[in-house]
Amino acid sequence: MTLNLKNTFEDVGNATLFAARFFKEVFIPPYETRQFLKQCYAIGYKSLPLVAITGFIMGLVLTLQSRPTLVKFGAESWLPGMVALSLIREIAPVITALICAGKVSSGIGAELGSMKVTEQIDAMEVSAINPYKYLVVTRILATTLMVPILVIFADAIGILGGYAGINIHGDVSFYRYITKIFQSLEFLDIIPATIKTFFFGFFIGMIGCYKGFNASNGTESVGKAANSAVVTASLTIFIIDMLAVQITDLFF
Amino acid sequence: MLNEKENTGTKTKADKKTAIIEIKDLHKTFGNDNHVLKGVNFTVNKGEDLVVLGRSGSGKSVTIKCIVGLITPDKGEINVFEENVLELKKKELNEMRVRIGFLFQSGALYDSMSVRENLAFTLRKHKRDLNADEIESEVLEALDNVGLSDAIDKMPSELSGGMRKRIGLARTLILKPEIILYDEPTTGLDTITSREISELILDIKHRRKTTSIIITHDMACAKLTADRIIVLKEGTIQAEGTYGELEKSEDEWVRSFFE
Ligand SMILES: Nc1ncnc2c1ncn2[C@@H]1O[C@H](COP(=O)(O)OP(=O)(O)O)[C@@H](O)[C@H]1O
Ligand SMILES: [Mg+2]
Numbered sequence: 001m002t003l004n005l006k007n008t009f010e011d012v013g014n015a016t017l018f019a020a021r022f023f024k025e026v027f028i029p030p031y032e033t034r035q036f037l038k039q040c041y042a043i044g045y046k047s048l049p050l051v052a053i054t055g056f057i058m059g060l061v062l063t064l065q066s067r068p069t070l071v072k073f074g075a076e077s078w079l080p081g082m083v084a085l086s087l088i089r090e091i092a093p094v095i096t097a098l099i100c101a102g103k104v105s106s107g108i109g110a111e112l113g114s115m116k117v118t119e120q121i122d123a124m125e126v127s128a129i130n131p132y133k134y135l136v137v138t139r140i141l142a143t144t145l146m147v148p149i150l151v152i153f154a155d156a157i158g159i160l161g162g163y164a165g166i167n168i169h170g171d172v173s174f175y176r177y178i179t180k181i182f183q184s185l186e187f188l189d190i191i192p193a194t195i196k197t198f199f200f201g202f203f204i205g206m207i208g209c210y211k212g213f214n215a216s217n218g219t220e221s222v223g224k225a226a227n228s229a230v231v232t233a234s235l236t237i238f239i240i241d242m243l244a245v246q247i248t249d250l251f252f
Numbered sequence: 253m254l255n256e257k258e259n260t261g262t263k264t265k266a267d268k269k270t271a272i273i274e275i276k277d278l279h280k281t282f283g284n285d286n287h288v289l290k291g292v293n294f295t296v297n298k299g300e301d302l303v304v305l306g307r308s309g310s311g312k313s314v315t316i317k318c319i320v321g322l323i324t325p326d327k328g329e330i331n332v333f334e335e336n337v338l339e340l341k342k343k344e345l346n347e348m349r350v351r352i353g354f355l356f357q358s359g360a361l362y363d364s365m366s367v368r369e370n371l372a373f374t375l376r377k378h379k380r381d382l383n384a385d386e387i388e389s390e391v392l393e394a395l396d397n398v399g400l401s402d403a404i405d406k407m408p409s410e411l412s413g414g415m416r417k418r419i420g421l422a423r424t425l426i427l428k429p430e431i432i433l434y435d436e437p438t439t440g441l442d443t444i445t446s447r448e449i450s451e452l453i454l455d456i457k458h459r460r461k462t463t464s465i466i467i468t469h470d471m472a473c474a475k476l477t478a479d480r481i482i483v484l485k486e487g488t489i490q491a492e493g494t495y496g497e498l499e500k501s502e503d504e505w506v507r508s509f510f511e
Contacts, residue, residue, distance in 0.1 A: 115363070123360035126320045127427065128346035129377045 018210045022140050025133050036138040043104050043139075044146035048153065050103065051096055055154035058091050059083065059161025067169065080177050081184025083162040088185070089193050092154040094241055097200035100147055101233035105208035108139055109229030112212025113222040121213070136213065140205035147201030148194060188252050196244040200237055207233045269297035271331075272431060272463045273319060278328035280314055288314050289325065290487030296431075301457055301464045303474045305509050306484030312467045313357070315484070316433045319465075320354055321345050332431070350378060353429035353462075357436045359420035361408040368404045371395070371423050378427060394422040398452060414445035421452065425460075432456070434466040438473045450476045471510060483509065 063083050070076050112135060115121050124131040163177050211229040215221040273296040280289040288311040296302045306312050317323040319330055321337055330337040332348060340348065362370050371391040375382065382390070395401045398418040408416060417437060424432060437453060438446035450473040456462060457477070468474055474481060475495050483491040483498070483506055491498055491506045499510045 118358055118363070119356045119360040120362055122317075122322055123354070123356055123362070125322060126349055126352070126354040127374050127377075127423075128349040129374070 014214070015207075015210050018213070019206050021132060022137060022206065025130070026137050026141065028133075032134055032138050035134060036141055039138050039142035040146055043100075043142045044149060047100060047103055047146075047150055050099055051150050051154050052157050054095055054099060055092060055157035056161035056164075058095060058154075059087060059158035059163075060165040061161075062086060062091065062158075063162045063165030064168070067165075077180070078184075079166060080162065080172075080180040083165075084159055084181040084185060085189060087158040087162070088155050089189055090241075092158050093151050093193055093197050093200065094237065096151045096154045097147060097197070097204065097237045098234055100143070100150065100200070100204050101237060102230055104143060105204045105229045105233040106226040108143075108205065108208030109211040109215075110222055110226035112136075112209055113215035113225035114219075116213060116215045117217060117219060117222055132213075136209045139209055140202060143205030143208075144198055144201040147204060148197040151194075151197045151200075192244060192248040192252065196240060199240050199244070203236045203240065204233050207236060269300070271295045272298050272333065273465070274329070274331040275315070275319075276329040276331075278315065278318060278325050278330070280311070280318065280323065280325045288487060289318075289328075292328075292484070292487070292489060294482050294489055294492070296463055296465060298463055299457075299461055300479045301453070301466060301477050303478035303481045304465060304467045304484060305469070305474065305481060310484045311487060312484055313435055316354070316435060316465055316467065319433065320349055320352055350427055351430050353424035353427065353432040355417070355420050355424050355432065355434045355437055357439065359408075359416035361411075361416055361419055361423070363408050365408075366404075367395070367400075367406050367408070367411075367419055370408070370419065371426050374423055375426055390426060394426045395419075397425060397456075398422045414441050414449070417441065417449060418452070421449075421456075425456065428460070430462060432462050432464045434464060434468075436467050436469065438468060438470040443472075446470055446473060447476075449473070453477050 063079060066082060067076070067079060070079055070082070112121070115135070121131045121135070124134065159178075159181065163172075163174060166172050166177065208229045211225040211232070215225040275292055275294050278289050278292040279287075281287045292311075292315055294302070304312050304315070314323055318325050319332060319337065321340075324338070333351065335344075335348065337345070337348065361367075362373065365373060368388075368391055371394055372387050375387055375390060391404070392401060395404055398421055400415060400418055400422070403411065403415060403419065408419070411419065421437075434453065438449050441449065450470070453464070453466065453473075454477055457464060464477075466473070466477055478495050480492065480494060481498055482489050485505070491501060491503060493501070498506055501507050
């Protein structure tokens, strides 16, 4: 038990050092622009379909589920605003981040883990190429940038899903639906929600890279790295979300 | 410089030659009680091919990984090109690493890149003034050296074990290293392919005047390439000598390698 606790603290310490190295190396040229763009494509573009489907379903389901309650209070006209608010503030960021933890973080963990196990990372190191810079910095940058974009995309698709949900029961014009949403949305709803998605993105990339980079020898450790990346990233997302809510509550 | 061409047969003495790699009292422990290296001492002279024998897990790979700074030893001294590797700054270490080629046991080809990219990647990172045509021609030349020009567009997953080793070698050679460290270059290959690789190692030595350390279990490879052999046992050097000398060693355990 004490050993377990010691290991956990050691792991957190190492991960912190690993993350700190990112801030040291990200500003030093030469920049791996090509590799960065490639990662953006792999991480961002390839996650679009998954994010789109879940976003749409979330919007639709949320509308259908909230409707009866609002109808009971005769507040049906609040439905678009309420759905949009929950989507933008909470549901879209967290669900998208969780999807990325499952898809991206584990993918990075497995990829770097297998590179580690097959000595490809060592091979870079001995040919005097900085593997951290080439592999890690580019991936963390890409997730930090792509996750917020995916979240905004999920917001939009979710709102579309909400529109579909409303039209199951009645006929509301799209224009009226959007106007209702913008009436109830405030600038302050969007800013904190967007800021936290950058943190989600950073940690999704960082945890995947850390787990992959520290995979021990043997092929089974690749699976372990991927699995542990998902678990740790998901948990971290919830913790960040909780902190973000507290902080937002304090200041706004 | 003149004496350095002579090889097999004569026992090499450190005093007449320039030591390129010097290892003194190297210790390494993994975890709490896996004491792998317990005071390893040896020297490799300029132009010499040193073969390292030893059972699996005796710390051969750990030793050569210490030389390039992949593993930091607990104690000891490593001098390469008359500089102490353990005291180098990151930048200086990297300058030294460019002068040392390392062939990994598995080949360690970059899975996500084609053969061309594998070779060009290393080159591009170090010779930023080369244009695309020059890189292409250097890549072709390197592949030609190992006799695999037509594999240029293949992915590593499409290559056989022997081809992977050779492409790995081509990638190592592309920076024109002065020292090459081979980690089991022929393990897992059939006899004929093993022989081809061994001949390639010999050929590289003669053409490029490189200094090498070759870890192997393959006695045919050792016989062909070794100027001198050291045998690692339980974390120290158990025996040292030419192929001929060790073959007739008093120590039965040493002799057993040659049977
Ligand atoms: N990075 C490492 N972490 C922990 N133990 C290691 C590491 N590298 C090697 N070892 C241990 O060191 C010992 C020697 O390994 P190695 O040098 O690879 O043997 P070999 O002589 O077969 O090349 C083995 O017991 C191995 O488990
Ligand atoms: Mg080995």
